[in-house]
Amino acid sequence: MADRRARLTFRAEFRDYLRFFARPRFGPRLRGRAAISGWTGDWFPMVRLGGLVRWAAVLWVVNLFFLGPIALAAATAGGAQSRLNLLNIPWLSALLWAPIVEELVFRYGLRHLAQAIWLFPASLAAMLIGLHWYSALLLAAVLAGCWAPVAWGALFARRPLPWRWRRRYWTVFPWVFHASCLLFAAAHLANFSFDGTPLWLMPLLVLPQWLTGTVLGWQRMRRGVGASMLLHGIFNAGPLAMVWLLVHVVPHWMT
Secondary structure, three states, X not given: OOOHHHXXXXXXXXXXXXHHHXXXXXXXXXXXXXXXXXXXXXXXXXXXXXXHHHHHHHHHHHHHHHHHHHHHHHHHHHOXXXXXXXXXXXXXXXXXXXXXXXXXXXXXXXXXXXXXXHHHHHHHHHHHHOOOHHHHHHHHHHHHXXXXXXXXXXXXXXXXXXXXXXXXXXXXXXXXXXXXXXXXXHHHHHHEEOOOOOHXXXXXXXXXXXXXXXXXXHHHHHOOXXXXXXXXXXXXHHHHHHHHHHHHHHHHHHO
């Protein structure tokens, strides 16, 4: 087990995120990871739940008081309307489905480029279909494919990319990382309906998702895909819990 004294403080993690944001790099991992195989550690990293909640809280505050008002002003000015029904939010989709499938689509392949060749289109199809029994089966097949090299050993042994390809990828990795964050944000434009909204306003609508994507991407690269999935779920849980309280608890408390 990793030495607890080796774990970074939240302040140190925040400084590391800022450095990573300015100059994304492929490695190394953050301190505090368990001494287990890289593959298992990628899915089950040694992270503190409290630390992830702190990151989620930072994102909630920044999005609520800074980026959220900018997005709302852009939506009002451009005539964009949210498609989300706050009174009927699918909890299972927001807390479990989206964190898994979106991390597979936008961030898993950042470290496993060879697997991304088949994993990206398969997980993208599951995301576009939405949560149904057949898309759940597709997602299960994708997850099984991710674990095949570990579960079945030599039968599905990983074949790393040639060294020259990896070196080229590391060179362009900063561009790839930021492109994944922009694509993650752009995908959330599907949450809006547009009525003559100018194109230049559309990026402002998804500023909160862009910032969230940079933090999730940093977690994915520095801790593991398991950490980014868990943080994704925690982040989604905050607004859902707030909406639930406002709809179901506050009205009864006020009467």
